[in-house]
Amino acid sequence: MTSPTPQDATAEALIAPPVDPETWCTPAQYGELYAASLRDPDGFWALQADRIDWSAKPTRINRSSFDPVDIRWYEDGELNLCFNCVDRHVFAGHGGDTALIWEGDTPGDVRSLTYDDLLREVQAMAGALKTLGAQKGDRVTIYMPMVLEGAIAMLACARIGAVHSVVFGGFSPEALAGRIEDCASRFIVTADAGMRGGKTVPLKANVDAALEQHGIDVEAVLVVRHTGSDVTMTEGRDHWYRDVAATVPATCPCEPMGAEDPLFILYTSGSTGKPKGVLHTTGGYAVWVATTFHYAFDYRPGEVYWCTADIGWVTGHSYSVYGPLLNRATSLLFEGVPNYPDHSRFWDMCERHGVNIFYTAPTAIRALMREGDAPVERHDLSALRLIGSVGEPINPEAWRWYHRVVGKGQTPVIDTWWQTETGGIMITTLPYAHAMRPGSAGLPFFGIDPELVDADGNILDGATEGNLCIAASWPGQARTVYGDHDRFVQTYFSTYKGKYFTGDGCKRDEDGYYRITGRVDDVINVSGHRMGTAEVESALVLHPRVAEAAVVGFPHDIKGQGIYCYVTLNVGEEADDALTAELKALVRKEIGPIATPDHLHFTPALPKTRSGKIMRRILRKIAENDVGALGDTSTLADPAVVDALIAGRRVV
Numbered sequence: 134m135t136s137p138t139p140q141d142a143t144a145e146a147l148i149a150p151p152v153d154p155e156t157w158c159t160p161a162q163y164g165e166l167y168a169a170s171l172r173d174p175d176g177f178w179a180l181q182a183d184r185i186d187w188s189a190k191p192t193r194i195n196r197s198s199f200d201p202v203d204i205r206w207y208e209d210g211e212l213n214l215c216f217n218c219v220d221r222h223v224f225a226g227h228g229g230d231t232a233l234i235w236e237g238d239t240p241g242d243v244r245s246l247t248y249d250d251l252l253r254e255v256q257a258m259a260g261a262l263k264t265l266g267a268q269k270g271d272r273v274t275i276y277m278p279m280v281l282e283g284a285i286a287m288l289a290c291a292r293i294g295a296v297h298s299v300v301f302g303g304f305s306p307e308a309l310a311g312r313i314e315d316c317a318s319r320f321i322v323t324a325d326a327g328m329r330g331g332k333t334v335p336l337k338a339n340v341d342a343a344l345e346q347h348g349i350d351v352e353a354v355l356v357v358r359h360t361g362s363d364v365t366m367t368e369g370r371d372h373w374y375r376d377v378a379a380t381v382p383a384t385c386p387c388e389p390m391g392a393e394d395p396l397f398i399l400y401t402s403g404s405t406g407k408p409k410g411v412l413h414t415t416g417g418y419a420v421w422v423a424t425t426f427h428y429a430f431d432y433r434p435g436e437v438y439w440c441t442a443d444i445g446w447v448t449g450h451s452y453s454v455y456g457p458l459l460n461r462a463t464s465l466l467f468e469g470v471p472n473y474p475d476h477s478r479f480w481d482m483c484e485r486h487g488v489n490i491f492y493t494a495p496t497a498i499r500a501l502m503r504e505g506d507a508p509v510e511r512h513d514l515s516a517l518r519l520i521g522s523v524g525e526p527i528n529p530e531a532w533r534w535y536h537r538v539v540g541k542g543q544t545p546v547i548d549t550w551w552q553t554e555t556g557g558i559m560i561t562t563l564p565y566a567h568a569m570r571p572g573s574a575g576l577p578f579f580g581i582d583p584e585l586v587d588a589d590g591n592i593l594d595g596a597t598e599g600n601l602c603i604a605a606s607w608p609g610q611a612r613t614v615y616g617d618h619d620r621f622v623q624t625y626f627s628t629y630k631g632k633y634f635t636g637d638g639c640k641r642d643e644d645g646y647y648r649i650t651g652r653v654d655d656v657i658n659v660s661g662h663r664m665g666t667a668e669v670e671s672a673l674v675l676h677p678r679v680a681e682a683a684v685v686g687f688p689h690d691i692k693g694q695g696i697y698c699y700v701t702l703n704v705g706e707e708a709d710d711a712l713t714a715e716l717k718a719l720v721r722k723e724i725g726p727i728a729t730p731d732h733l734h735f736t737p738a739l740p741k742t743r744s745g746k747i748m749r750r751i752l753r754k755i756a757e758n759d760v761g762a763l764g765d766t767s768t769l770a771d772p773a774v775v776d777a778l779i780a781g782r783r784v785v
């Protein structure tokens with residue numbers, strides 16, 4: 134039997150990048166730099182380290198090993214990340230440049246901070262944390278809406294050497310408590326409440342519930358006044374931020390940090406299981422996000438850059454706060470959601486703020502595509518120069534819509550593959566150096582040597598498909614899982630000895646482009662043919678009536694595994710038998726008869742993590758009819774979606 138060779142069926146033509154003489158990286162420069170970064174990593178990363186001001190310049194560059202697992206970069210260097218993000222720009226005479234622009238849930242509710250303002254605000258927050266007793270090495274949980282003070286609190290922690298753990302403001306008291314306990318955090322920064330899509334999120338009340346229900350004792354809770362909502366303040370424990378800030382000195386010195394001192398803990402999205410408290414350290418992370426931001430977004434002074442991610446996710450850490458500020462960029466932070474007050478919110482904001490660079494997630498792109506072109510076309514997006522995607526595989530259909538309708542067929546699109554554990558972008562095309570291939574993240578970033586291996590760990594050459602590993606360390610790599618180094622070693626380094634295993638499946642084509650096919654756990658094996666869920670999903674969403682699809686395998690007596698497809702239709706569409714037949718035919722045509730769906734389950738919504746990723750492990754359980762053991766569902770955005778799916782499960 135021949136393989137369905139899905140890589141041929143869904144191969145996409147390359148699209149030439151726009152020419153831009155001002156780019157930081159031409160095709161020739163990429164080739165040279167990439168080769169140099171692999172030939173002499175220490176030399177390359179010593180040079181990139183000059184993006185940072187060090188109080189002691191590192192002489193030892195990379196001292197990492199994957200067996201035993203011990204990752205260290207720039208270990209004799211000393212720096213402060215807050216100084217690098219804020220103070221140094223002020224000292225260099227750029228204090229008047231805009232650092233952060235914030236827009237609230239209500240359109241037009243805008244506040245901005247220059248680098249001068251940011252320096253003042255960060256020192257106030259840092260002073261407040263110190264007054265309450267926070268010291269170098271202490272963990273500080275930041276549970277905030279997407280407001281300026283969230284970013285300020287992160288920078289303030291970096292300033293005093295405290296380790297921040299940002300917990301997304303949409304998480305429940307239960308999930309918050311687990312994360313406070315896991316890292317034994319004794320300080321919490323929160324707000325009275327947040328606003329999302331016109332609804333109030335009672336953050337302070339959630340903190341109270343988390344602490345009370347779990348009997349957690351913390352030293353102090355610092356509360357930022359944001360919505361003016363009523364809150365209960367516990368005497369001796371809870372403090373209004375402005376009251377404390379009013380009592381602290383105007384300046385607060387930067388704590389000198391060793392390059393390997395912890396910077397932050399961040400819990401992964403929980404798509405595949407219990408979230409892991411990923412630990413990043415200071416020096417390598419700083420160099421990595423500064424370098425990746427510079428090249429991937431090709432940022433030019435004066436431009437407005439907008440990453441829509443919340444600071445509760447790693448994208449918000451690396452590309453809303455640290456990466457842009459290290460590059461003295463103007464970064465836009467947004468408290469609200471893409472569909473409030475209507476589906477043109479993103480485009481309205483791009484127009485009003487003159488956004489030049491826009492970075493969002495496939496989940497948002499697909500949701501907005503579902504609404505048609507009109508909400509985009511109502512707005513002037515002529516300032517947009519570059520658009521990006523991150524978080525999940527972007528199916529070619531959504532990619533093309535994003536490029537054609539949002540980017541007017543003119544802007545480069547970067548599809549950036551990376552993980553909480555990688556700290557920053559690992560695989561992407563560079564905007565003016567590389568042709569783009571819809572659905573493929575593209576080429577490895579400097580210093581990254583991706584390897585595709587088979588189940589036994591054999592390295593596969595050329596155009597092929599396998600499990601994505603990274604052969605050698607890079608500066609932004611996570612150092613451990615907080616408090617559980619064994620879990621770190623087990624999860625990432627035990628499947629293939631001596632390699633970092635990403636958990637993702639991947640294809641490499643003739644041009645050396647990498648395309649993520651989904652999580653390895655999600656690969657379906659039908660009658661001996663392995664296929665990635667992303668592939669079948671991409672075929673389904675080609676249908677003009679389909680908005681989104683999620684595909685999982687389920688046990689099948691004859692084929693080993695069958696294909697179960699969850700399908701969401703465009704607004705106003707209804708499922709019928711003709712559509713079912715058309716979708717099956719479409720998959721057969723795009724991939725081959727072997728991929729013909731066994732079940733099509735139409736649903737108004739898919740279960741997603743709070744960061745917007747489809748939770749296929751839950752869909753798998755429902756498809757297997759094993760709904761008694763759904764596993765950790767604490768990171769689910771809307772549990773009601775799961776109940777509806779269970780109720781609506783139908784066997785075709």
Ligand code: ATP
Binds near residue numbers: 403553
């Ligand atoms: P957990 O590790 O807890 O299961 P998670 O993997 O969803 O959660 P993140 O670190 O936020 O947590 O996500 C990283 C994963 O997201 C990658 O491993 C990959 O599966 C997916 N991903 C991110 N960006 C892309 C992209 N551009 N293309 C394809 N997949 C992507």
Ligand code: MG
Binds near residue numbers: 401405552636
């Ligand atoms: Mg992961």
